[in-house]
Amino acid sequence: MKRISLTQYLIEEQRLHNNIPAELRLLLEVVARACKTISHAVGKGALGEVLGTAQSENVQGEVQKKLDIISNDILLEANEWGGHLAAMASEEMETIHPIPNRYPMGEYLLLFDPLDGSSNIDVNVSIGTIFSVLKAADGMQAPTEADFLQPGSKQVVAGYAVYGPQTVLVLTTGNGVQCFTLDREMGSWVMTQRDMQIPADTKEFAINASNARHWHPPVKRYVDEMLAGTTGPRAKDFNMRWIASMVADVHRILNRGGIFMYPADAREPDKPGKLRLMYEANPMAFIVEQAGGAATDGQQRILDIQPEKLHQRVPVFLGSKNEVELVTSYHKAK
Numbered sequence: 001m002k003r004i005s006l007t008q009y010l011i012e013e014q015r016l017h018n019n020i021p022a023e024l025r026l027l028l029e030v031v032a033r034a035c036k037t038i039s040h041a042v043g044k045g046a047l048g049e050v051l052g053t054a055q056s057e058n059v060q061g062e063v064q065k066k067l068d069i070i071s072n073d074i075l076l077e078a079n080e081w082g083g084h085l086a087a088m089a090s091e092e093m094e095t096i097h098p099i100p101n102r103y104p105m106g107e108y109l110l111l112f113d114p115l116d117g118s119s120n121i122d123v124n125v126s127i128g129t130i131f132s133v134l135k136a137a138d139g140m141q142a143p144t145e146a147d148f149l150q151p152g153s154k155q156v157v158a159g160y161a162v163y164g165p166q167t168v169l170v171l172t173t174g175n176g177v178q179c180f181t182l183d184r185e186m187g188s189w190v191m192t193q194r195d196m197q198i199p200a201d202t203k204e205f206a207i208n209a210s211n212a213r214h215w216h217p218p219v220k221r222y223v224d225e226m227l228a229g230t231t232g233p234r235a236k237d238f239n240m241r242w243i244a245s246m247v248a249d250v251h252r253i254l255n256r257g258g259i260f261m262y263p264a265d266a267r268e269p270d271k272p273g274k275l276r277l278m279y280e281a282n283p284m285a286f287i288v289e290q291a292g293g294a295a296t297d298g299q300q301r302i303l304d305i306q307p308e309k310l311h312q313r314v315p316v317f318l319g320s321k322n323e324v325e326l327v328t329s330y331h332k333a334k
């Protein structure tokens with residue numbers, strides 16, 4: 001099989017399909033290089049003294065792991081010098097990070113969840129990085145938070161890396177979803193899947209069932225019906241998986257279908273769900289839709305949500321189209 005590297009693929013997109021400008025290609029190469037560096041740090045584990053908790057909390061009040069901070073720093077440093085960026089925003093930083101001393105101003109805004117699945121770091125279970133690229137407004141002088149508050153449908157690129165048994169990078173530039181595997185000996189990303197597709201039907205669901213007592217009625221109804229199996233209204237048995245790293249759960253769904261749910265529940269109504277719109281839900285929704293799946297917050301397409309704040313949380317239902325449509329219809333029927 002002919003090996004196609006990430007660089008070759010991006011050049012192909014730029015030259016043959018006129019799908020991405022050269023500046024965006026260079027930006028993506030910098031992000032991919034940063035993910036390679038994070039993968040290296042993750043792989044060292046205890047030998048690199050990267051495990052364990054840091055003495056700090058992020059803006060969401062979550063205790064940070066050392067790798068949350070290391071990964072954030074790697075992405076900031078790489079992109080300050082390398083990308084065509086005006087500013088960055090991260091799940092781990094209270095506010096935006098404008099690129100210092102940049103003239104002319106870069107054309108893009110980069111958002112990331114530097115290390116997704118933090119609770120899995122110390123137990124050697126797959127974790128990852130999620131990122132999203134938006135266009136900066138023409139003639140932007142000094143970037144502000146408001147510049148980032150664009151609906152997900154405006155994303156020009158979204159991607160994630162999984163640091164698991166293999167390190168993979170999955171990405172969309174709006175022309176399907178491709179997967180690249182890191183060749184650790186050569187240090188290069190090699191395309192291993194082209195045009196990933198999520199089957200419309202599935203017999204597998206992912207949700208943290210320990211929250212069941214807090215779920216709202218539409219979610220409870222939907223899960224109960226699946227649990228009822230062959231003798232219930234769905235007339236088939238379902239399997240359940242929950243890795244607790246969104247990147248790894250979504251990667252499984254891209255490969256064999258399934259539905260992933262992190263609903264809002266009866267706790268803390270001002271914080272609907274756990275996942276963050278700008279760093280997790282939007283990039284994953286773009287990828288899932290590009291692979292033929294669907295993504296909603298129970299009421300509407302995630303990509304249509306107009307963000308109100310940078311660290312906004314949102315309920316998430318994504319994956320196999322027919323299942324996402326069913327659980328969304330239960331919300332609308334209530």
Ligand SMILES: O=P(O)(O)OC[C@H]1O[C@](O)(COP(=O)(O)O)[C@@H](O)[C@@H]1O
Binds near residue numbers: 116117118244245274
């Ligand atoms: O521990 P819970 O409540 O099951 O939550 C798991 C979810 O939290 C997350 O770890 C949140 O991401 P972070 O690790 O980036 O905070 C998701 O990846 C995952 O789906």
Ligand SMILES: [Mg+2]
Binds near residue numbers: 115116117246280
């Ligand atoms: Mg996360």
Ligand SMILES: [Mg+2]
Binds near residue numbers: 113114115116118
């Ligand atoms: Mg994180």
